[in-house]
Amino acid sequence: MQLNADNIEAYALGCAILSAGGGGDPAIGLVMAGHAIAGHGPVPVIDAADLDPDALVMPCGLIGSPTVAQERIWSGAEGAQLVRSVAGLRDTPVGVLMCYEIAGVNGLLPVLWAARLGLPLLDADGMGRAFPEMQQQAMHVAGVPASPVVLTDGRGNVIVVAAADNLAAERLARSSAASLGGTCAGALYTMTGRVARTATITGSVTGAVRVGAAMLARTGAWPAALADETGGRVLLEGRITEIERYTGAGFTRGHAVVEGSRGSQRRRLRLELQNEVLAALEDGEVVATVPDIISVLGLVNGRPVGTERLQYGQRVAVVVVPAPEVWRSEQGLRVVGPRSFGYDLDYAGPGGGDRHDMCEAADADL
């Protein structure tokens, strides 16, 4: 498998869907990745099982504010700086790039850098979707240190954070990103192929291409197509009848209400927003929560709508895509469950409904 001119658009669409409304606009990233592929050739995508156990794997992407990133064009040279710094710190050349987050622009920047550097991309990522914090990664759950975190603005300034633990790394890298202009390129959780085989969420890149291609192949009925392709379910189709959104502590917060009908029944779905859509409630009952991916699709073209673009009157569908298995474990839910975002809710489980049963079932899977 490789990422090339034929499938990069499907891949970008898959990344946008996995963003759950967050993750940053992939538009600029798509243009730059496409341009890099045109100039330097396709990017080979390596299966984790085929990975050289001694190869150095460098997860990378944007650190900081995706909003700032929309207004700041990348030079494309950030990847070379990251690879150089990481190789120096590890005394080993970087062999493989990896998306730390297979969502939004973070799915595309590593492709841009891999094409320019002539390096392959690992068919894996750290989140399987979008999450706002750096320690919300499968590698963190697996005990891999995030440090040293390498950050660069691509203009000759590099900051390296070596923190006492991954929470401190997140905090220090976030404020360093702020001083590098609000957003920057970063590499973190660098590990050997041996570790990457079990510590990452595998199949992410091929999965995003598959989902995106399935959606592009349709001319309608996108919500059902997404549910079919991912083993998810359509919660509701309807109109946005309420939207409240504000920025607090660096996050987009608020809620939206979607109203529609299913058969003869009038229904009303409330979506809780924190950058991503983190929970869906119907008449006060929780029907879906993070870590499952709650995706809002526009009914006009089937494209996902970011939380910052939800508008009153918009016709949308809400689809729940099951989270990667690592997040449904007890340990995973501690890192990315509803309570880690401040909601006093249990995880609803991919089937929703009686959430306590689902939660126990998920725990029993371990």
Next chain:
Amino acid sequence: MQLNADNIEAYALGCAILSAGGGGDPAIGLVMAGHAIAGHGPVPVIDAADLDPDALVMPCGLIGSPTVAQERIWSGAEGAQLVRSVAGLRDTPVGVLMCYEIAGVNGLLPVLWAARLGLPLLDADGMGRAFPEMQQQAMHVAGVPASPVVLTDGRGNVIVVAAADNLAAERLARSSAASLGGTCAGALYTMTGRVARTATITGSVTGAVRVGAAMLARTGAWPAALADETGGRVLLEGRITEIERYTGAGFTRGHAVVEGSRGSQRRRLRLELQNEVLAALEDGEVVATVPDIISVLGLVNGRPVGTERLQYGQRVAVVVVPAPEVWRSEQGLRVVGPRSFGYDLDYAGPGGGDRHDMCEAADADL
């Protein structure tokens, strides 16, 4: 020469006088350095001329807010972390510590760390006094890069800044220090002994001991003693009759007025404050400016008074101590002259009076 239990107090007093009212309270640093000397033995002070040209010299001290540093006790282990990180980045063990700033607490922290590490201290520093910004160093004027700047909170968190230039290094290190708790330990302008011989201000440590000892030996007439010892001059003795002080952009700013008489003449001296005392004016005429060291001494005990402790009614003397030669050069004045602090003034020269003449005389010295 060595720093030991007999001269560490004189040294600390010398550092306080060279602070020009800024530099942070050396009290905690003095206690900790004294304790480290008692436990680990005296610290050898090496003359720059005797320096091994290949030895790695590590200038170090506090980076961030001296105000925060007064309320945060150092663990003493910060030096070991700095030395370890710098050695790793340079692939050479650190041979000699150096104060980057021979003023306030920054004169004492490197002594504390050197004692604990069993390393010598170089008889030199980067400023010859206190300055607020990291690039206001002789090494910057000599073209030595500040990067990599190593910062640590002494609790296992390390940030390394490798910047495109020394101004960016200052900016990025300052915000990194903020994220490490407002103040932290730092190493910067690391260089070989060969470079340090010419790029630093030499004789600083022995000079501070000499000035401090001369003051401690007196039981009065301290202002005259300081002027004699340093080739400086007493501007005025009197009372503080006006004080305005506020915090802006992270600095203590404001002004103070000292009124007194000389012979039968009533005189009035206005001091401009920006952390340090940066200029003295009499009836609108400039009589002294940065980079010369404008020191305010309490007349009760001869001890220097920090700008944050100046009080209405306090009896003080204002003494000007000439700046190290590097700062009186054209290049030096660009970095630390009155205009670099936003004053539309020429450098007054160590003699004050007709400042234009003095300025030309100083330039002609080069």
